[in-house]
Amino acid sequence: MNMQKIFALRKHVVGGLALLAVVACGLFAYRSFSAGASKPQSDSLVLVVPDNLAAESRIYAQAWEDAAEEEGVRLRTITASEFVRHGIDGGRPFSGIILPDTIHRSMTTAFVNKIRQFADEGGAVMQIYDAGILNENGFYEKGPSRMSTLAGVPYGFYATMGDRMAYQATVSGLSHDMVDLNIPPGRWIAKGGRAVLSGYGEASLRYSVMHTGKQYDGRVLMQADDGSIIAGERKVGKGSVLFVNLPLGYLKLRTDGVLLHGFMHYFANLMLEQPRLSAAPEGIGGxxxxxxxxxxxxxxxxxxxxxxxxxxxxxxxxxxxxxxxxxxxxxxxxxxxxxxxxxxxxxxxxxxxxxxxxxxxxxxxxxxxxxxxxxxxxxxxxxxxxxxxxxxxxxxxxxxxxxxxxxxxxxxxxxxxxxxxxxxxxxxxxxxxxxxxxxxxxxxxxxxxxxxxxxxxxxxxxxxxxxxxxxxxxxxxxxxxxxxxxxxxxxxxxxxxxxxxxxxxxxxxxxxxxxxxxxxxxxxxxxxxxxxxxxxAQRRERTVWRLTSDKNDVLVFAENQDSLDQLTWLFPEDRYAMPRVESGQGRVSKQGSNWLVTAAPGKKLVIAAALRVGGAS
Missing domain, CATH: 3.20.20.370 (Glycoside hydrolase/deacetylase)
Known part of the structure; x- marks a missing residue:
């Protein structure tokens, strides 16, 4: 990977920000998102993109969709207006939303307020880098970004810092945080009690990030060498926000996708505790x-x-x-x-x-x-x-x-x-x-x-x-x-x-x-x-599966025209009781903190798992 392309993002972000995504969301009434992250939902994780997403920017959304499929996460893409409309006619609310970098910089104040309401009433938000940093007119705020209150730390100081708002920084976390993000040892190196991100030919990589304040009231997952917050999770109302101060989509499209995949895993599987489809046969790594x-x-x-x-x-x-x-x-x-x-x-x-x-x-x-x-x-x-x-x-x-x-x-x-x-x-x-x-x-x-x-x-x-x-x-x-x-x-x-x-x-x-x-x-x-x-992986990619709910059960419906053999779904034990195979053939086992349901040869499978009373939200 040519890291110079990543370094060029600074100019890309603060120089010629031309993509405007004016979201018409004030026209619609809004029904409560009170179902929140603790309730089972069908397709409850969504990527929210601008209403007028340019054709040449569609590849950014595809990168997120591909990453979700490879991570075994149910994700679909909707527009900002669709997000606002959802619930008006009794439709299903969402438990989690992703606001991507690069393609969703411009947001209306009304839409930003709806995101805040979503989190306050129990939803989970994954807020990436420059999402929402511009208003509907394509301008920066006079002070920090409006999204700072969701993130839990001030950032986006264009009015006072100009081109110095973004800079290149060494990024580190703690070793157990890297494990939670599925970033393997070697991709980070222990230095001074920290796990520093590294790469082939680079003992410590430098990423384009934004200056932030230093105080944060949540779990810090990554920091820059100057103390700026690079990633963190915090409670907001009844919900939560995962803030990532890295251009994840931009990086994935330039052959550095481990961070996008890692944070998606963290958001969907550790925060929302959704069932997921393992990338390994029988769920056994190697x-x-x-x-x-x-x-x-x-x-x-x-x-x-x-x-x-x-x-x-x-x-x-x-x-x-x-x-x-x-x-x-x-x-x-x-x-x-x-x-x-x-x-x-x-x-x-x-x-x-x-x-x-x-x-x-x-x-x-x-x-x-x-x-x-x-x-x-x-x-x-x-x-x-x-x-x-x-x-x-x-x-x-x-x-x-x-x-x-x-x-x-x-x-x-x-x-x-x-x-x-x-x-x-x-x-x-x-x-x-x-x-x-x-x-x-x-x-x-x-x-x-x-x-x-x-x-x-x-x-x-x-x-x-x-x-x-x-x-x-x-x-x-x-x-x-x-x-x-x-x-x-x-x-x-x-x-x-x-x-x-x-x-x-x-x-x-x-x-x-x-x-x-x-x-x-x-x-x-x-x-x-x-x-x-x-x-x-090719056979797994051809598998069609979906999540839905029935009373207190989460249901997985899966079908593959060749065979579901060795495909495995994981259910976090602290949220789900022991799953049951309702239709088709499969076996249930337990490994670590997850229940595993592994399909036998066959083309269809239905799995049911009851939510534990008082399970994680």
């Missing part, structure tokens, strides 16, 4: 371990790992650069898969053990990674095809997963892979996320799933850590914490190694595997391949 074999030195290292018993675990995703060269033409440093009978047999044995064999780029690893770009598809596509053909010739089937040398993946390469039927690729953007549909320059991947690599601060490979003299014990602690994170959250994440680097940190690898063994024995962890997860 890791995708992606091996990159790109040179001749990989062969002996792979043998060493096999002897150490590493490949008795898994299944793993094992990707190969198949050509005879590595750094440049005719250097003879490559794997030369087609002519290396001994190593070909090793790869076939890995296949028989259940590991998935994929393609690692374009025939000559370093040369391809350095030289491929957006303008040379006609030349470089040939090398992608040569590598894919070599993998197919060995495995007997087309490639289904891919990793880019040096992480260099032009947009045309992703389109080419999608056209070839490749299901998944590893990606150096969206660090910290699970499998996702990636957005780049206003375009979303169509069918193919990206698997963001996990990093330890600024490092993603063991070789990088080795060159930086990171102690093996430190890497071991990170890897084991990742396994524990996926086990405790039910999330799926990808890590990757090169065999020669793994051999140098073999004790760290062994510590990871032992932790995974222990969690797997407790039915909390599974190794996955990229292909397996992508197949499941």
């Amino acid at each position: 890791l995708v371990l992606n091996w990159h074999c790109d040179a001749k030195i990989c062969i002996d290292a792979t043998d060493s790992l096999i002897k150490d018993g590493v490949f008795k675990r898994g299944p793993f995703s094992f990707h190969i650069t198949a050509g005879p060269d590595q750094r440049q033409f005719n250097d003879g440093r490559g794997v030369d898969l087609a002519h290396n009978v001994e190593f070909s047999n090793v790869v076939r044995e890995l296949m028989r053990d259940g590991h998935q064999i994929g393609s690692h780029g374009g025939w000559i690893h370093d040369w391809f990674g350095v030289n491929v770009n957006e303008d040379n598809q006609a030349t470089m596509e040939t090398y992608l095809q040569k590598n894919a053909d070599a993998i197919r010739d060995l495995t007997g089937k087309p490639q289904t997963e891919y990793s880019a040398p040096t992480g260099n993946q032009p947009k045309w390469a992703t389109r080419w892979l999608d056209e070839q039927g490749v299901k998944a690729y590893y990606f150096t953007g969206n660090i910290g996320q699970g499998p996702t549909r990636t957005y780049r320059d206003g375009r979303r991947d169509e069918h193919i799933w990206s698997f963001p690599v996990q990093t330890y601060g600024e490092y993603s490979t063991i070789e990088e850590a080795y060159m930086a003299n990171i102690p093996e014990s430190e890497i071991a602690a990170w890897l084991t914490s990742l396994a524990e994170f996926t086990a405790s959250t039910g999330e799926i994440r990808l890590i990757y190694f090169h065999p020669p680097g793994a051999v140098r940190y073999l004790r760290a690898i062994d510590a990871l595997l032992e932790t995974a063994d222990r969690e797997q024995a407790s039915q909390r962890f599974r190794w996955r391949t990229m292909t397996e997860v992508a197949d499941f």
Whole structure:
């Protein structure tokens, strides 16, 4: 990800704010939203966008909708006027609303007052960055933003600070807050008792935020290095407000989506305690371990790992650069898969053990990674095809997963892979996320799933850590914490190694595997391949499900024309009694603080769960 684009948001926010969204909401009477967040509702979480949302801004709403689907959250998009009208004819109120950044800057005073009333009477509001910072005429307030009273902290000081209202800041929280936001260890690094957000190549990231006051009467989730409030949750009347001083939608569209996903998870699942559809088969989290074999030195290292018993675990995703060269033409440093009978047999044995064999780029690893770009598809596509053909010739089937040398993946390469039927690729953007549909320059991947690599601060490979003299014990602690994170959250994440680097940190690898063994024995962890997860994600995406209520029960109706097998719904235990399968086949279990309802093979399922008396609101 190009962080310069994120830094440019400051100018984007305070310079040419041209999008005006004048909401005609004073024309309608308003019925009480007293049902609030504590009552079961159908489709009760909504994204509220301007009435006159421009066509080119629709992609921002789509990014939120996609994130909700990937997080297993029921979300729909409505306009501001629809939000105001709801309830006039006895319609269903909402328990939670999201006010997105970038596309909903301009709001009428009447609409802002309705939002306040919604919170006062029991609703939950997720208020993002610059939402509502402009009035209906497209101007800033003379003092702090009108939205400051909802947020619980003054911000939006354009009248006094001008262009200095927004600035770039290091962002941190406490480690348990990062866990609540589903941000894995490594995407944050412990410094001075704080968990500081980091990224690939950046020990501490700097984000565009707004100056705020320093006093806050709620739970602070994140702060800037100068004490400005970056995220917090507070009570407002009978309801609550989650304020996030980060441009979440803007970031997701520029390959940094972990924060949008994390805060949506927090809002829907921890604050509203809604049932959700797990992203993992059977609700069991785990890791995708992606091996990159790109040179001749990989062969002996792979043998060493096999002897150490590493490949008795898994299944793993094992990707190969198949050509005879590595750094440049005719250097003879490559794997030369087609002519290396001994190593070909090793790869076939890995296949028989259940590991998935994929393609690692374009025939000559370093040369391809350095030289491929957006303008040379006609030349470089040939090398992608040569590598894919070599993998197919060995495995007997087309490639289904891919990793880019040096992480260099032009947009045309992703389109080419999608056209070839490749299901998944590893990606150096969206660090910290699970499998996702990636957005780049206003375009979303169509069918193919990206698997963001996990990093330890600024490092993603063991070789990088080795060159930086990171102690093996430190890497071991990170890897084991990742396994524990996926086990405790039910999330799926990808890590990757090169065999020669793994051999140098073999004790760290062994510590990871032992932790995974222990969690797997407790039915909390599974190794996955990229292909397996992508197949499941594709089938999960075709699932149609909805929430409704009947007396004191929340009902989930689900249908999939292929099969619901292994799809799992989670119900927070402190809000719901033990769920019941009313129709179809499924099993009920408990893991951590959630009830799990896992579907058996079948196309339809109905689940009922009674709200506990006095349950969380």
